[in-house]
Amino acid sequence: MRRNWGAIVGLAAVLAGCGGGGGSGSAGPTASTPAATPAPTPTPTPTSVAGCSLRERQDWAAAQLREWYLFPETLPGALDPTPYRNVGDYVDALTATARGQRRDRYFTYVTSIREEEAYYTSGQSAGFGIRLSLDQTGQRLFITEAFENAPALNAGVDRGAEILAIGTTSANLRTVSAIVTAEGSTGLTNALGPDTAGTTRVLRISDAAGTRTVTLAKTDFALTPVSSRYGTKVISDGGRQVGYINLRTFIDPAEAPLRAAFAQFRAAGITNIIVDLRYNGGGLVSVAELVGDLMGANRSTSEVFSYTSFRAEKAAENDTKLFAPQPQSVAPTRVAFIGTGGTASASELVINAFIPYLHANAGLIGGNTYGKPVGQIALDKPACDDRLRVIAFATQNAARAGDYYDGLATKVEASCRASDDIGYPLGDPREASTRAALDFIAGRSCTRIGATATSAANRAASIDRTVPLGATEGPRELLMPERPTTPQREVPGLF
Structure with a gap:
């Protein structure tokens, strides 16, 4: 869940309504609600921008946590940010105690203001437009859902299809079982490529129509929250x-x-x-x-x-x-x-x-x-395109x-x-x-x-x-990348 806020004076803010990724300004919390899934990788920020060095961003994140975090008693008294390669890893370290207590399971994270607002206001994201799940053995990959006006469904790929192999061309297709055996489930998300428009993959598909090879290119599409087919x-x-x-x-x-x-x-x-x-x-x-x-x-x-x-x-x-x-x-x-x-x-x-x-x-x-049962507020550092999602309420x-x-x-x-x-x-x-x-x-x-x-x-x-x-329940698990995007957090299994 994400709750929307409106900043008023300085660091003061009032609860303005409910909304999930909305909000702007670094002066106070912007709107947010509880979300549930692991932390996405922030959009790379030029360190040449004033106030946007890694250390400055880490210090800013730590200060926001100390002011707003729902479980302040779990935060370390001091934690040197130097060993951490990005803001997200530092936030993970700061919240590790609450995570160990199962109260903050990577619900506090850093994301991109721009990308998050594109999703919450219009459902905008880039991908093949499918939801994926693995069977319990981790060796078979299925499409649980395909979204309208997205590449996969446009190519006739829908719920129930099995992905047998993945490659960048038909000449280097690797079977799902071979990928998982060599690299684990993370290998599948890597094989499917980055969530950027233009990323192309060749998939060997098996469904009611038989076995075939399709080439799909990730595009920017607007996710329809209620399906026009069965919603x-x-x-x-x-x-x-x-x-x-x-x-x-x-x-x-x-x-x-x-x-x-x-x-x-x-x-x-x-x-x-x-x-x-x-x-x-x-x-x-x-x-x-x-x-x-x-x-x-x-x-x-x-x-x-x-x-x-x-x-x-x-x-x-x-x-x-x-x-x-x-x-x-x-x-x-x-x-x-x-x-x-x-x-x-x-x-x-x-x-x-x-x-x-x-x-x-x-x-x-x-x-x-x-x-x-907890929710985030959004705290923004606009110059760096950083939005810190902080578990702040129950x-x-x-x-x-x-x-x-x-x-x-x-x-x-x-x-x-x-x-x-x-x-x-x-x-x-x-x-x-x-x-x-x-x-x-x-x-x-x-x-x-x-x-x-x-x-x-x-x-x-x-x-x-x-x-x-x-x-x-059932024999499958929704596939999630190690650091999902905002759409993947709210639409688990999305690729």
């Missing part, structure tokens, strides 16, 4: 009408399709909803709050959606978000939230917010979620519950275990998680998601970046 639909199940919405990420362009989807549900009198957040790593708090409002037609404006709490010295910044029903809002009687280990931050905020109101009528379907629901660092599986009152079946499109009633969501809404029995649903390997990925961030 919104009404599913008829046993005579019951169920509204289905798949939200890929919480960014500003999500507002219009979200409003349109719930207007459709409202017009049809639908009160049973499936909210598919299975790969949604988070984003703007403002969009998370909108999702809450769109499912809050029967909530009063005095009822709490969430509480935001800073450390004691910053308590003046604490905030309470009340429900604000919208013209498109519905009053759900039963909601199925589809989640996995890639479901984090703003996604978890929405799920947690409805537990005190819907109780066992709000179910978690699929697998355990990531576990990120969130709670109306019942003051928010300690879900191990995911929401043990916090929800109802859950149903299900796999992520890439053999079918997202939102297809035959797909395992969608089917389980429909069964939950119908009141059919299911197997509850266990507290240990997250595998040791996936949890290690979440904490230590030693293996990819993975889904908690």
Whole structure:
């Protein structure tokens, strides 16, 4: 989640609203919300710019942490920045204690102001436009999702396809198993090349159409937060009408399709909803709050959606978000939230917010979620294009519950275990998680998601970046680079 701020005087700032990467100026915190994934590499900054030497940037980052960090007691009394080759590594070292306590799993990081704002305002990023996952053996690479108006889908490559080999030309293709055997999963992200427009790779693909070789070039594209193909639909199940919405990420362009989807549900009198957040790593708090409002037609404006709490010295910044029903809002009687280990931050905020109101009528379907009940503010050093994302606040629901660092599986009152079946499109009633969501809404029995649903390997990925961030259920793990970009943080598995 990312919360937006507006600087007012000097270092003072007030909470101006919710938003995920927005904000500007180095005088005070800019907007931010909780996000969940390992730290991206900042855009290289010319050291000739005044105030932008490595040491000056490191000292600036340390000062911001000492002022705003949610866990100040974990910061070292002093830490020499000299041995660290960049600002990101120094920030990792400063936050190592909280990370070891599982309270800050690389949620505090340095990124580029320019690149982050391009993503949150328009979904802009560069890539093939696919989401990738590895099977549990780490030897098979699958496409779990392909995004509209991006190179892969334009070439006919979609969910369910397997990537057999990767090369820069057809003459030097290397099999996925050979790459992983030699270099581990990091070798796959290296083989796929940098996230810059123009990067070209040759892929050997196997799917329902057979085995073939395709050449894809990474381009700049705008990620559509709600798919035009399967993002919104009404599913008829046993005579019951169920509204289905798949939200890929919480960014500003999500507002219009979200409003349109719930207007459709409202017009049809639908009160049973499936909210598919299975790969949604988070984003703007403002969009998370909108999702809450769109499912809050029967909530009063005095009822709490969430509480935001800073450390004691910053308590003046604490905030309470009340429900604000919208013209498109519905009053759900039963909601199925589809989640996995890639479901984090703003996604978890929405799920947690409805537990005190819907109780066992709000179910978690699929697998355990990531576990990120904290959020970042954005602190900017514009001359250096540095944005420091600092874990500065925690969130709670109306019942003051928010300690879900191990995911929401043990916090929800109802859950149903299900796999992520890439053999079918997202939102297809035959797909395992969608089917389980429909069964939950119908009141059919299911197997509850266990507290240990997250595998040791996936949890290690979440904490230590030693293996990819993975889904908690099923045979695959979302592939993550060692230092993901902002889009890869909020859309885990994105390449």
